[in-house]
Amino acid sequence: MNYSFFVGKIVELPQLKETNSGVKFTSMVIEVERNFRNADGVFEKDLIHFTLWRGIAEEAIVSSKVHDYVAVKARVQSRCYESEHGNTFYNYEFIAEKLSFIKK
Numbered sequence: 001m002n003y004s005f006f007v008g009k010i011v012e013l014p015q016l017k018e019t020n021s022g023v024k025f026t027s028m029v030i031e032v033e034r035n036f037r038n039a040d041g042v043f044e045k046d047l048i049h050f051t052l053w054r055g056i057a058e059e060a061i062v063s064s065k066v067h068d069y070v071a072v073k074a075r076v077q078s079r080c081y082e083s084e085h086g087n088t089f090y091n092y093e094f095i096a097e098k099l100s101f102i103k104k
Contacts, residue, residue, distance in 0.1 A: 008032035
């Protein structure tokens with residue numbers, strides 16, 4: 001099963017886009033706090049980039065505000081490609097499957 005769950009704060013408003021075939025999508029970046037402190041006793045944060053498709057993208061556009069907290073259920077999608085120098089690279093993308101807004 002390929003699912004991950006994230007809870008974090010929206011850091012920039014998503015912008016609705018459309019593929020050439022008319023499918024709507026957007027990107028969303030959330031700030032997620034790590035669950036442990038660093039050497040200075042501070043919880044560091046990671047910026048996680050998600051891709052949202054169709055209805056979930058449209059919902060995010062209408063409902064999102066910067067600094068809102070959201071819970072995201074996502075799957076990881078990977079791509080592998082080889083450079084002209086023969087090096088293999090892997091690219092990972094988080095595809096949001098469900099988005100829930102959390103009231104503070």
